[in-house]
Amino acid sequence: MPESSAAVPASNTPSDTAVLYSEKLWPNVWVWLVAAGLSGAGILVFAPISTAAGITAAVVLFTIIAVLLVLSTPPIVVTGSTLRVGRATIERRFLGSAVAFRGKEATAERGPRLNGLAFMCFRGWVDPVVRIEITDPSDRTPYWLTSTRHPEQLLAALKSRN
Known part of the structure; x- marks a missing residue:
């Protein structure tokens, strides 16, 4: 973006x-970095189950956050x-x-x-x-x-x- x-x-x-x-009014770079950081928390939550589950959770969280940011961008x-x-x-x-x-x-x-x-x-x-x-x-x-x-x-x- x-x-x-x-x-x-x-x-x-x-x-x-x-x-x-x-x-x-697209989000700035720092907003995307915060979104990536919050998504990374999914790894911490699900890593005890498995690394793959943690990475999957992080990708899913980032996708959800990214979609919400894009959809809420007003013209x-x-x-x-x-x-x-x-x-x-x-x-x-x-x-x-x-x-x-x-x-x-x-x-x-x-x-x-x-x-x-x-x-x-x-x-x-x-x-x-x-x-x-x-x-x-x-x-x-x-x-x-x-x-x-x-x-x-x-x-x-x-x-x-x-």
Whole structure:
């Protein structure tokens, strides 16, 4: 699995369905190393039975963890008319201002400054976050907060209009 996906550059004349930005929040290398380490515990548990059982358990555990990590990897896709983060989609006409945060500011956005009504899609292995204001009067969600490895490119795609 790639550590990060490169952003798709915006075109000069985007249509409603043209992808302006695309990213998947793949786990970092250290997450895969932790998964391998946890899987190795299967060897310790089953080695008293037999070495083959321990190795089999480790392989099965790693496979399960890997499948879960891949299936839980959310995409971020901006088109001319919509924003999709994970399984949630919103029309871009309901998006207000967007702001990127890194480091301590990103931690504060995910923690003490977080509004409990906000839509959240962040991963612990991706530090930067982008807060996107929601202007739909019928939606109680004040903003979306999402992790992204390329906050400036996501902001540029959100600012581009048809």
